[in-house]
Amino acid sequence: MSHEVKAENKRSFRHDRKCGEWLKENVKQGGDKRWHPKSQDVTLDNIGVSKMESSRLQKIADIPDKIFKLNNLQDA
Numbered sequence: 001m002s003h004e005v006k007a008e009n010k011r012s013f014r015h016d017r018k019c020g021e022w023l024k025e026n027v028k029q030g031g032d033k034r035w036h037p038k039s040q041d042v043t044l045d046n047i048g049v050s051k052m053e054s055s056r057l058q059k060i061a062d063i064p065d066k067i068f069k070l071n072n073l074q075d076a
Contacts, residue, residue, distance in 0.1 A: 013060070020061025023054050 028041040044054050 016057050016060045020057035024058055
């Protein structure tokens with residue numbers, strides 16, 4: 001695999017990790033699936049993210065920092 005592809009994969013992985021962290025902190029889980037304009041609740045539906053994608057991103061965010069950093073060192 002070329003260095004450019006590896007670098008892009010790392011950036012993508014870091015981006016996915018940040019997105020997963022954001023979802024965990026900001027998206028209301030469960031409840032009413034409809035978005036109400038006056039509501040301040042952020043749901044997957046109103047930000048256009050599927051449940052499967054949200055789950056994948058949050059699992060990436062759950063990877064402990066120690067393992068995440070170790071993985072980056074192995075690629076270096």
